[in-house]
Amino acid sequence: MITFKNVNKIFANDFYALKDINFHIKQGELVLLKGASGSGKSTILSLLAGLSKPSSGEVVVFNKHISKLPDDFASLFRREHIGFIFQKFNLIENLSVKENIITPLIPSNLEESIIDQRCEALLKRFDIEEKRDVLVKKLSGGEQQRVVIARALINEPRIIIADEPTANLDEKLSQDFILYLKALKEEGKTIIVATHDNLFFDLDFIDKIIQMKKGVIL
Amino acid sequence: MLDINGVQSVIPRYWGYYYFANAGVNFSVVGVDIYDKAYSKTLDNLLQTPKLDKEGMVVGKGVREIFNQNYYNEYFNFVKSDGSLKRVDVIGVFDTNTNLESNDMIFMPKELVKEIFDMQTNYATDIVLEVPNKNEIPSIISKIKQIYPDSRVITQDDIRVSYQNIFDYKSGLFLSLFVIAIFTFFIIIYDRASGLSSHEKREIGILKALGWRIDDILAWKFYEAFIISFSAFLIALITSLFYVYILQAPLLRDIFSGYSILKPSFELPFTLDFGMLSIIFFLSVPIYLAAIIIPSWKIASSDVDEVIR
Ligand SMILES: Nc1ncnc2c1ncn2[C@@H]1O[C@H](COP(=O)(O)OP(=O)(O)O)[C@@H](O)[C@H]1O
Numbered sequence: 001m002i003t004f005k006n007v008n009k010i011f012a013n014d015f016y017a018l019k020d021i022n023f024h025i026k027q028g029e030l031v032l033l034k035g036a037s038g039s040g041k042s043t044i045l046s047l048l049a050g051l052s053k054p055s056s057g058e059v060v061v062f063n064k065h066i067s068k069l070p071d072d073f074a075s076l077f078r079r080e081h082i083g084f085i086f087q088k089f090n091l092i093e094n095l096s097v098k099e100n101i102i103t104p105l106i107p108s109n110l111e112e113s114i115i116d117q118r119c120e121a122l123l124k125r126f127d128i129e130e131k132r133d134v135l136v137k138k139l140s141g142g143e144q145q146r147v148v149i150a151r152a153l154i155n156e157p158r159i160i161i162a163d164e165p166t167a168n169l170d171e172k173l174s175q176d177f178i179l180y181l182k183a184l185k186e187e188g189k190t191i192i193v194a195t196h197d198n199l200f201f202d203l204d205f206i207d208k209i210i211q212m213k214k215g216v217i218l
Numbered sequence: 219m220l221d222i223n224g225v226q227s228v229i230p231r232y233w234g235y236y237y238f239a240n241a242g243v244n245f246s247v248v249g250v251d252i253y254d255k256a257y258s259k260t261l262d263n264l265l266q267t268p269k270l271d272k273e274g275m276v277v278g279k280g281v282r283e284i285f286n287q288n289y290y291n292e293y294f295n296f297v298k299s300d301g302s303l304k305r306v307d308v309i310g311v312f313d314t315n316t317n318l319e320s321n322d323m324i325f326m327p328k329e330l331v332k333e334i335f336d337m338q339t340n341y342a343t344d345i346v347l348e349v350p351n352k353n354e355i356p357s358i359i360s361k362i363k364q365i366y367p368d369s370r371v372i373t374q375d376d377i378r379v380s381y382q383n384i385f386d387y388k389s390g391l392f393l394s395l396f397v398i399a400i401f402t403f404f405i406i407i408y409d410r411a412s413g414l415s416s417h418e419k420r421e422i423g424i425l426k427a428l429g430w431r432i433d434d435i436l437a438w439k440f441y442e443a444f445i446i447s448f449s450a451f452l453i454a455l456i457t458s459l460f461y462v463y464i465l466q467a468p469l470l471r472d473i474f475s476g477y478s479i480l481k482p483s484f485e486l487p488f489t490l491d492f493g494m495l496s497i498i499f500f501l502s503v504p505i506y507l508a509a510i511i512i513p514s515w516k517i518a519s520s521d522v523d524e525v526i527r
């Protein structure tokens with residue numbers, strides 16, 4: 001379902017952030033991208049989501065050449081298929097919990113009642129119903145993390161991308177996150193997690209680990 | 219003077235400043251032929267309640283207020299040079315729209331003016347000559363100087379020049395204030411246009427990662443910037459209206475109206491110049507919008523993958 005084929009990413013200063021990357025991920029798999037900071041994990045995720053383009057090679061998702069999609073189509077592709085969980089939460093501070101959760105669907109032409117329904121279900125699932133109208137900057141770290149996951153699910157994506165999801169969480173919240181991740185996997189989502197957090201490495205529901213080092217897969 | 223070639227008519231004028239000691243202000247008293255058809259018609263148009271049926275004076279609004287403060291409601295007692303009093307009835311008040319010009323004015327029949335200022339029968343304050351042919355003016359001036367060596371001749375052009383000078387100085391002051399304001403505005407615009415804050419960039423990046431297209435982001439930015447700049451425009455408009463009409467333009471008013479302390483205080487007539495307003499609008503709101511939209515567009519259409527680093 002997701003294929004990287006001879007992918008190189010070279011930055012302006014002739015720096016190879018990725019060098020001849022090849023891998024394949026099947027539907028419903030949970031894959032870890034492992035490696036030290038600077039090894040190229042985030043670069044892979046950004047190529048996968050169409051946020052940037054490879055210097056050469058192909059990125060194919062659902063039989064679509066993401067690497068060749070014009071910018072606007074890449075956005076529509078993300079809106080339709082991808083849920084993002086960022087390391088720094090990346091919530092919009094001056095908006096409420098609910099507003100943040102529905103942000104991905106604001107430009108869509110989905111009916112408001114449907115968006116509302118989905119949002120209510122997610123608020124309930126992540127136990128933040130009471131905080132519906134609170135500004136996200138007033139939430140605790142754990143609550144913010146749950147808003148981020150809810151936002152990643154509002155468009156009912158088939159692929160979930162998480163970049164260092166536990167880097168800003170304490171042990172307890174990280175464990176909670178792993179439980180959420182397990183549930184998502186059980187729902188059939190395809191999940192790619194970039195991390196160097198040891199908590200992830202002896203989980204029994206991991207399908208594949210891609211070990212990175214300095215832009216190459218070991 | 220009528221004998222001088224080229225002079226069409228000679229009109230004596232009777233006017234002067236009357237100092238009202240109780241209030242410490244000057245009134246400009248002007249003598250007119252109220253019953254002269256030409257005058258009364260124009261006067262009628264300028265009056266609040268047009269009716270000039272008896273002998274008396276027409277006064278500006280400022281004069282009227284000062285009269286009232288000193289308990290003169292229907293009439294006023296002018297003190298003549300020999301100390302005796304001359305009572306003149308108020309028969310009309312100038313319309314508020316003429317306030318800037320008429321505020322300190324008193325119009326009355328010229329006979330009354332001569333009596334109050336104790337002018338001799340065949341004297342006048344000044345004399346207006348009407349010369350249809352502009353080219354004859356210099357030679358007429360020199361002839362007048364020959365006949366009346368102590369006279370001072372002022373042409374319409376002289377008056378225009380002296381007004382021009384006053385307004386040049388005043389408009390120069392306003393121009394510099396205006397230039398400062400414009401300059402400040404463009405510094406802000408430059409600051410906005412020369413790059414968004416990292417916070418704003420990040421926000422655009424987040425939205426793009428969440429599946430917003432460039433158009434979606436720009437539409438939202440446009441909406442946001444429009445609300446900001448339009449409300450700034452409205453606030454500025456309301457503040458300036460408040461400053462001018464409620465506070466009566468402190469500081470600027472003195473610059474504009476000159477030696478106003480000696481004159482009755484006046485209220486600024488309300489005017490709203492929609493041409494000017496739309497110029498200000500189109501110079502501010504769209505420029506601000508452009509200064510937001512263009513850099514936003516640049517950011518949104520480049521790679522925004524920093525958000526996931
Ligand atoms: N825009 C860029 N310009 C130049 N170098 C970059 C840019 N983005 C990332 N890099 C470099 O690419 C390498 C991989 O970065 P990244 O994918 O963020 O690593 P990771 O997520 O594994 O920590 C790093 O050395 C980083 O400095």
Ligand SMILES: [Mg+2]
Pocket residue numbers: 041042043163164526527
């Ligand atoms: Mg990274």
